[in-house]
Amino acid sequence: MKTFWAFVKKETIHILRDPRTLIILIGMPIAQVVLFGFAITNELNDARIAIFDGSKDPVTIEIADRLTSSGFFQLAVELKDESQLEQAFRHDRVKLAVVFPPEFQDHFFREDSPQIQLIADATDPNTATTLVAYASAIIRQYEQEKKGSATLPYAIQTEVRMRYNQELKSVFLFVPGVITIILMLVSAMMTSIALTREKELGTMEILLVSPLKPAVIVMGKVIPYIALGLANVAIILVLATTVFHMPIRGSLPLLIAESLLFILTSLALGIMISSRVQTQQVALMISLMALMLPTILLSGFIFPIENMPWLLRAISHIVPARWFIVIVKGVMLKGAGMAVIWKETLVLVFMTLVLIGGSVRSFKLRLE
Amino acid sequence: MSIYINHISKSYGPVKALDDISFEVSKGELFGLIGPDGAGKTTLIRILTTLLVPDAGTARVLDLDPVKEFRKLRPHIGYMPGRFSLYQDLTVLENLNFFATIFGTTIEKNYHLIADIYSQIEPFKNRRAGQLSGGMKQKLALSCAMVHEPEVLILDEPTTGVDAVSRKEFWEMLARLKERGITILVSTPYMDEASLCDRVALIQNGHILQVDSPASIVESYDRPLLGVRAQNTLRLLEDLRHYPLTHTAFPFGDSVHLALTGEQTDGELLDYLQKKGHTELAIEPIAANIEDCFMELMTEKIA
Incomplete structure (x- = not known):
């Protein structure tokens, strides 16, 4: 036991005496949450639009007013001629053009379905879809107010409520993803590098010749990284709840326990990598390629798993991050308890056991 | 007999690193393994320190088999690998403390064993190992290898890359350790160090050319x-x-x-x-x- 703590102490000194790495490890979660929270956002504000009003009657003027006063749109140019459309998109960088046909008001009150043309810049398809949806919603609302539902007795009305994230804040989506990436990075990449460093520097030779058991060597190496991982979880959660007002609707101890489980999964992955490579550089490359990319791309963090081709969807099942993100979202946003997330937890527990078993077996007692 | 090597062979792919090597080292002997780079010295030392398994042949160190009884053997070997294998970001004292602890002992308990060597670097005990000179690094490494009172000390090219004065001092330290009855196997590419050993084995391309005392080898010329x-x-x-x-x-x-x-x-x-x-x-x-x-x-x- 004493030898074990001596090992943990030694490893902690390694981390503390390398302030640059430490700053990166502590600073990265902060930077990522802030970046994702403030800068990278799916919400739209003040998108530049162009309006061509062919009728200039009270109805079209009011609709245009509604659009520009909504906060989503900002009138960049008012077109005199339909032929100026191309110009507006190219030079005035408008994202959306609204075209009212002539005699709009007459058509509108005669109820023969007047048409408004919405033309969007689809170089960014997501933005285009969102803008069109916003504009259509504003126009539809105006129509209903003017005509009242009475004139359309059988109309079906959809009433939408966005549960768990009513304001559709993108930070709610990113926080679980950031926690996952950071934990993967700290636990898997850093342990794989730390273990290979001993090989590269030749200190592993002495550790192997010593009476230390492999389990002690590995455990001693990873304990400080478990602490570092939990510290990162704390930093991200504090930032998310205070700065971005993200709720933790479920139990906090459960969230921490699940994070610990995911840290263990990642550590086991890191140990697996380190037992198969000889240099820190290779360990770093493999961690990045084999762990970080799937964690970012196949976990459902950025791209919805439902939309993936079947092959990628199948592969995503073996990405631990996929399960962990479901757990974090469930606990934080839906207030889910063990009864809801037991399946994902069980998958992670199973993966962890297999990986730890594998990494203990693959730990070499000799140099070859 | 402290070390007994019997027809050991070891290949890395098509390269034969050791080819049918046999010799013995008596208890309390200072034995030199002398040969140029690539002769197979490190491979042989790693087999004796339980880090590699030979393809053929058997070895016994302290009457234990380094292949089958490696767990029993490891605590009794003091091993200093060829490269400087201490933690550069730990101080002199932290390194020594760490290696003492993982071998289940303390500096205080075995200070008498290393006093002679360690006292020379003790003034720098709070300096990080990476900032020591080559000679001081070797002294620290030897202290770390000796702190658990090993019966056999196995050193792989301890004087490579060390200045002439430190080399001389290092051999004087080995001579004093030998006086305490510790068996020492040391490899070196420097021929002039052979005369400081009780007996030497000349090794070349994985073959032993001769095993004898330096005086007898010279006489046989x-x-x-x-x-x-x-x-x-x-x-x-x-x-x-x-x-x-x-x-x-x-x-x-x-x-x-x-x-x-x-x-x-x-x-x-x-x-x-x-x-x-x-x-x-x-x-x-x-x-x-x-x-x-x-x-x-x-x-x-x-x-």
Whole structure:
């Protein structure tokens, strides 16, 4: 036991005496949450639009007013001629053009379905879809107010409520993803590098010749990284709840326990990598390629798993991050308890056991 | 018998690193494993320190099998690998403390074992190991290898890359450890260090050329040997190699050691060299050193 703590102490000194790495490890979660929270956002504000009003009657003027006063749109140019459309998109960088046909008001009150043309810049398809949806919603609302539902007795009305994230804040989506990436990075990449460093520097030779058991060597190496991982979880959660007002609707101890489980999964992955490579550089490359990319791309963090081709969807099942993100979202946003997330937890527990078993077996007692 | 090596072979793919090696090291002996880079010294040492498994043959260290009984053997070996294998970002004291603890002991308990060596670097105990000079690093590494009171000390090229003064000091420390009855196996590429060992094994390309005391090895050298100097050593070497009676000619510093195939008069060689236009010539019979013997053994092996 004493030898074990001596090992943990030694490893902690390694981390503390390398302030640059430490700053990166502590600073990265902060930077990522802030970046994702403030800068990278799916919400739209003040998108530049162009309006061509062919009728200039009270109805079209009011609709245009509604659009520009909504906060989503900002009138960049008012077109005199339909032929100026191309110009507006190219030079005035408008994202959306609204075209009212002539005699709009007459058509509108005669109820023969007047048409408004919405033309969007689809170089960014997501933005285009969102803008069109916003504009259509504003126009539809105006129509209903003017005509009242009475004139359309059988109309079906959809009433939408966005549960768990009513304001559709993108930070709610990113926080679980950031926690996952950071934990993967700290636990898997850093342990794989730390273990290979001993090989590269030749200190592993002495550790192997010593009476230390492999389990002690590995455990001693990873304990400080478990602490570092939990510290990162704390930093991200504090930032998310205070700065971005993200709720933790479920139990906090459960969230921490699940994070610990995911840290263990990642550590086991890191140990697996380190037992198969000889240099820190290779360990770093493999961690990045084999762990970080799937964690970012196949976990459902950025791209919805439902939309993936079947092959990628199948592969995503073996990405631990996929399960962990479901757990974090469930606990934080839906207030889910063990009864809801037991399946994902069980998958992670199973993966962890297999990986730890594998990494203990693959730990070499000799140099070859 | 402290170390017993019996017909050990080891290959890395097609490369035969060790080919049927056998020798023994007695208890309390200071044994040198001497050979150039790539001779197989490190491979042999790693087999003895349980880090590698031989392809064929058996070994016993302290009457334990390094393959089957490696767990029992490991606590009794003091091992200093070829590269500086301590933690550069830990201080001298932290390194020593760490290695003492993982071998289940403390610095205080075994201070008497390392006092002689460690006292020299103790003034720098709070300095990080990475900032020590080469000589001090070796002293720290030796302290770390000795702190758990090993019965056998195995050192892989401890003096490579260390200045001449530190090398001398290091060998003095080994001599003192030997006086305490510790068996020491040390490898080195430096021939001049052979004479500091009780016995040496000369190793080349995975083969043992000879195992004996340095004195006996030198005595067994039976060719007439001359030390030849001239103003232009490079041209001298070239001309000597074309001299009909020459067996071998190797440069040693500013002179050439010339081994002859048979007896001849000094005048003959002098005439030959003067005709070749050499000036400032000096020819004298010399006693063979260990390096001459090694060269001779190598030449025999190739021939």
